[in-house]
Amino acid sequence: MNLKKYFIRALHRLQKGPGYTYKELLVWYCDNTNTHGPKRIIKEGPKKKLIWFFLTLLFASLVFWQWGILINTYLSYNVTSSLSIGFKTMKFPAVTVCNANPFKYSEVKHLLKELDRLIEAALERILQPTPGNSSENTSPPLDLELWHQIPLVLIDEHDKDNPIILDIFESNQTTVGNETAMDNQTKEKKYKLAVKLCSHQGSDNCTYRNFTSAAQAVTEWYILQSTSILSKVPLQERIRMGYQAEDMILACLYGAEPCNYKNFTQIYHPDHGNCYIFNWGMEEEALNSSNPGAEFGLKLILDISQQDYIPYLSSAAGARLMLHQQKSFPFLKDQGIYAMAGTETSIGVLVDELERMGSPYSDCTMNGSDVPVKNLYSQYNTSYSIQACLRSCFQNHMIEICGCGHYMFPLPEGVNYCNNEDDPGWAYCYSSLRSSIRHRQICIDSCKETCNDTQYKMTISMADWPSEASEDWIFHILSYERDMSTNVTLDRNGIIKLNIYFQEYNYRTISESAATTIVWLLSSLGGQFGFWMGGSVLCLIEFGEIIIDSLWITIINVIGWCKGLKQKRAQARYPDAPPTAS
């Protein structure tokens, strides 16, 4: 009842209003609207009226079409990039220096003694396959147990279809004799070295990792074996076996201020043993550098003592260094560079930054919290990086599939590193996991890059150092300072000078900004509407008003029609009924 009353009231109100019928309403609208086209429809003569009607219709559809395009453009979240380049006072990058060799050979010799004897004997067999092993008789028996865990095998490929596999220590003398005979005949190398990997010791489930080069095979085999041995050594012991800061960092100068090994933060890196990070910014504030040039950078003198290298583990000698951001973990295998012994290496730095906007503009992560991989490097208190994510992802897979963690990556709680005794099949498992494309793809898909990507572009140049004339006194002083002895304990093969400094232009920043903002969208929408029809938001409101009005009229008409119907019916039923109030 109330509703009906309201309708009637509304009807009355509307009847006082500008339009009674649709046509009148439209004419009124066209006359009074602020959009340009409709006014002309009613103002002109019949011919022009038609033209203007179609024009208005055309313009209106154009406006709507282009609005669609604009809104689509807005929703695609494009970005524009701006580039800035120049010099400003910046945080000096964190500098990580390591030795290419992880441990002092003199310290780990007791652990690797058996392994070294094995490989030497094996090489002896491979390289001089002449019968008569007189040298072997004199030496103490080899630890063949270690050998059989992951043996090296020779693959004879004279017959392409069924290669003969020869275990170096198991093969009897006749076979070896045959080898040499054929070798002499063909004068052609047909042997390959391979690493035999079995899922369980003694089982038939074995694969052979072929190597075209014996040098690669030996290195790979040695790494697998030594990894297994070293993984059993506790961390404190491993740190002790590595290079100590006071032995490695002989001199340090930052800007005009002296620094020493105490300014470096020690970190244990599985690849390179003890690494030392300058200006990591973990405890103290990061240092700023406000001047370009070598005089204001970091100058270091390092000793890598090449005589103490593990012979089979790393064949390249030098210091490994890397520039990275504060509070980030140094991934030396990826981003590190070498510095050669006996040279002065100068590194000019340009900080290349890329600042991106996060979602929805680009698919990157601000701090890694939205990445579904548990970051194992967070135990170092370092920030998220894509390398950390990939390695954590691999380690997680490794633990899941092989049941133990790989020595090169950090461990989650409650898991142990793999070794030959506890996990005899780990090398097989690791090897198959490492070459599995599927697992790599899973990791690539689940890890996201960081939004702020900083790279240090380096201009590297080298010179011989120390010069022949200055060699004597430099070695003398450095030896004296380190070992407090007048004997020269350093030589050309171990000493490295490093200069790291900012270039004249020390930053290049590419930053993103949204190409289409809501303001841009509104002004473009307004521009379109204005361009074709001279309209504005007010016009839209007017249009809405008209629609409401026409709705009113419809409702009123319908009500009126219903009423009429009712009355008609009533009249039909009671033909003598009194006339209605209307």
Next chain:
Amino acid sequence: CLTPTPHGCRRIVVSRGRLRRFIWILLTLSAVGLILWQCAELLMNYYSASVSVTVQFQKLPFPAVTICNINPYKYSSMKDYLSELDKETKKALETFYGFSEGKSKVRRSVDEGNGTGSDFFKQIPLLKFEDFSKTATDLRSGKKRKIEGSVFHKDSSIVNSGDSNDIIGFQLCDANNSSECALYTFSSGVNAIQEWYKLHYMNIMAQIPLETKEKLSYSADDLLLTCFFDGLSCDKRHFTRFHHPLHGNCYTFNSGENGTILSTSTGGSEYGLQVVLYIDEADYNPFLVTSTGAKIIVHDQDEYPFIEDIGTEIETAAATSIGMHFTRSRKLSKPYSDCTETGADIPVENLYNKSYSLQICLHSCFQKAMVDSCGCAQYAQPLPAGAEYCNYKKNPNWMYCYYRLHEKFVKEQLGCQQICKDACSFKEWALTTSIAQWPSTVSEDWMLRVLSWDKGQKINKKLNKTDLANLMVFYKDLNERFISENPANTLVILLSNFGGQLGLWMSCSVVCVIEIVEVFFIDSLSIVMRRQWQKAKKWWNDRKRDRSGKPPQAGDLERHGHDNPVCIDEDLPTFNTALRLPLPQDNPLPRTPPPNYSTLRLETAFTEQLPDTLEVGQH
């Protein structure tokens, strides 16, 4: 001015007062000017591009890596071809510098047989110039002789004529016209002898067929000792031979020739390419190359490796670690910038069997010019169809021609630099190179033994570490930077901006532009008609006045208001003012207001009257 929608225009008509109306006319005009200016500006900036940088972390295709020995051909196998030239060179060295080979260098000894040098060594002898008085000593024969003809210096500004006593050079003459000679001088004998040697060397090499040359150069087994990619062993089957005219046999890793391109899914040095190269230093050509090592270039599979131009040199007895960072760029082609997508629109035939690049275009362009003017092709670049390489036997004149042409090319007189455009999209691998000692002193022993075993029994001697080079090429990270240009404007945005301008200054739209056009056309028609009518009327009035002798003054004043010249001849909005001018046509009575606007009629009448009265007052 009443029907159309521009706001300023309405104010001109509606405003009272001459000053105010004048200001409104001025404002309207300036608004129109502003609109036109801004729209022109918008149109001019339409073809501008905005740059966007995206970084994508993904599995990256590994680039092709081409590796060459710096020495192109084994010296020992080249002896048959080069013995005469070497003898000549040594003789020159001895006669002039007093250099004789030490006894230790036995392998370079050339049998002293026939002493007669061939013709072309005589043709271009090395000369020592006493001074610039056109006398020179022939380095080989030791005879002094006078140089005739006009003399050109290779680069007179660089040659310091101050100490002219030790200037070495050679003379190239036009074979057909011996009076035209070019003289090339060098400040140092090292450059002179190398350059001179190279000239003859190219002559000799041009005559050797390609198959023979490939055999003379290093085989894949010779060059590559070990190969390791992405944690797996690889061998010579992964390498494609590519014969470079100046660097002999080069080997391209991952050339994509068999249809598959390897990719990396993990960054870091272990997962890249690791090769140990065998650089047989003892077999180097002593005059052609003076440095030892290898040259590598990282390039796209479609790209031609310009080793001689942009190669990176690799040291022996060292591990060179090359970290890569991948950047892909794309520019917008015409009309945004002057670059070419495929090179198809450039009138230079691509002689290389690879995709277009600026370098390819320049080289092809030069080769074409060479064939056109010298009649034969230069040795360092591929052959165009139907041409053959220059050599002395067939083209005795080519060297002179080549030098002249090259000079022109460098000075941009051949027009190659103008024709060739850069490519729109390109891939770039930024390299970070660092060197470590390899093998380390403690691992040297076993490493060399094992590598010798790898090499097999073919060489009997033990390898020396200065014969080896270790090379690692890897991705530092798998982030691909993609720098692309996008059109900053689209048609939609341009129209929006037009609309914004029109709306801001005039509250105008396409509708009112159409109105203006409409009014303009109708008006120009009506003006002509009205003038005709007025003439007729005037003539009628004149005749009437002639009859009555009393001019109707009110009519004159009235016409003053109507025929405001600004309304007819000036800018667009003022044309709108003429819209009411057709009215007199419709109604013969001049001052009848339009019937629809009851309120506005008052105003118009008022404003129309006002200036009239003022005018009257002034009069």
